[in-house]
Amino acid sequence: MxxxxxxxxxxxVYPQVKTFMAEAMDSGLLSRNHRSPEFVALSQETVLLLKQKLNIPKNYSIFFTSSATECWEVLAESYLDAYSFHIYNGAFGEKWLNYRKKIRGNASGQRFHTQRQLGIKSLTIPEQSELICLTQCETSNSTQLKNKQIRKIKKQHTQALIAIDATSSMGGIELEWSYGDIWFASVQKCFGLPAGMALMVCSPRAIEKAQEMQHNLHYNSLLFMSEKMREWQTTYTPNVLSIFLLNRILKHVPxxxxxxxxxxxxxxxxxxxxxxxxxxxxxxxxxxxxxxxxxxxxxxxxxxxxxxxxxxxxxxxxxxxxxxxxxxxxxxxxxxxxxxxxxxxxxxxxxxxxxxx
Structure with a gap:
């Protein structure tokens, strides 16, 4: 059974993945390097499919990473000097805050009650906050932030970047991308794929802010990632199979x-x-x-x-x-x-x- x-x-995992894995093997793409024309074509098509199927704005950038946890690090290292404020009510939102503190320490947060709607007026967000971090769907307790709640935070804090962990919702629930500057999620949930890859979606403002800060000492800094993705490439050898499977699944789903x-x-x-x-x-x-x-x-x-x-x-x-x-x-x-x-x-x-x- x-x-x-x-x-x-x-x-x-989608049952079609079995067929797509065989297709990937037969295509020879898995033996190509990530600077090859074949990979570049796959990367470009997959990004365009993501924008089309998920209704992501055309001027937003999409990056391939290894996991949502890595995205925490990308943000911490790329916005090293930015004070981040984390609004959370569960284990993963709290972990994100604690991870940021380990990297730099210039972070604080506010917990809200799981059984009550996030009160925007009750939030005490420090004036120096340049990065406001939210968990759209808190997997640990099954709560979620509505798009209108994210919009209110965005409207009241226009100078800050809004970063959103959408690991358990991206690919399943319609998101209002313009309400956030950075969205990220792993593919082993709503995308119906094996674990081992994540996506990070960034607004032009997010890229511009990273360029202002000029933190480019790490292979997965947002500056380096953005530079490579302009040519539809990655900073390191990516999970080519996962990108191929994502490409085929996107063609399959509504x-x-x-x-x-x-x-x-x-x-x-x-x-x-x-x-x-x-x-x-x-x-x-x-x-x-x-x-x-x-x-x-x-x-x-x-x-x-x-x-x-x-x-x-x-x-x-x-x-x-x-x-x-x-x-x-x-x-x-x-x-x-x-x-x-x-x-x-x-x-x-x-x-x-x-x-x-």
Whole structure:
């Protein structure tokens, strides 16, 4: 029996990836170097496809990195002198703040409550903040920031760059790119690909600010990355296979408006069905819940039981994370998951939910 992964990353890979991997092998591209005309053509086409399918502004730059965590470092090293302020309510947003402090120390943050909407007026953002860092979808607790909340921060702090971790939402939910200057995400979630690559999307302002600061001592500094990407190249030998697979998947999937509508509708249905089955969402407010990751609250014994029984039935559920590690299990709602798979999982959870009551 094949196990269907509903883990919130790495998660289910599109089944077409198997065919695309064979195509990549047969093409000979995997034996080409990353300065070759063949790679340059692949890189250029993939960037254009990303802009087309995700509705990314034409004047924004797109870079290939190894992971979202590397993007934290790219930003820390490229804006070394910039004071960064981090707004977070979960484990990954806090990790980003702590990582920035390790690199430079010129950072602070403000935590907001998971069960209440981010109060923009209650934020005390230091005047010297040049980089405001947000986590659009907090994977650890299944909360998300709405586009209008990001827009308000952007409107009130016009001089600062807005950096957004969209690891669990990019490729699945429609994002308002103009509300942020730097967006980044790994591909093992909504892009339905194996782990090992991430994307970073930057506004012209983000590039200009990096040029002003002139921090170019690292191979993955934004200045060096921007210089190479002008020729559709990377600063180091990239994951050519992942770029090839992303290219083919982008040709296969619908545009982001269609995907976003599907995932939001399905998330609403999943939350409703789970509630009727006796399960409780960690996040009470429907407005605060993420559409791509569902965190379900239960006793530690129930969490262990459900996960073990799910695995026997052919479903891999996500562990809880951080503060909620022992009292939640998480369910991915990504584009690679089919409606049939979701219905099968919900049927299983309804049956098991009766046993837990």
């Amino acid at each position: 094949q196990t269907i992964s509903f883990y919130p990353g790495p998660s289910k 545009d982001i408006q269609t995907t976003s509508t599907l995932l939001k509708s399905r998330a609403s249905y999943m939350y409703q069905e789970l509630q009727q089955a006796g399960f409780q969402a960690l996040i009470h407010s429907k407005r605060l819940r993420a559409d791509t990751v569902l965190a379900i609250k239960a006793s530690p014994q129930q969490v262990t039981y459900i996960k073990n029984q799910a695995l026997k039935a052919g479903f891999l559920l996500g562990n809880g994370y951080g503060t909620w590690k022992e009292i939640t299990f998480r369910i991915a709602n990504f584009p690679a998951h089919t409606d049939e798979e979701v219905h099968a999982l919900l049927k299983f959870l309804k049956e098991e939910g009766k046993k837990c009551q």
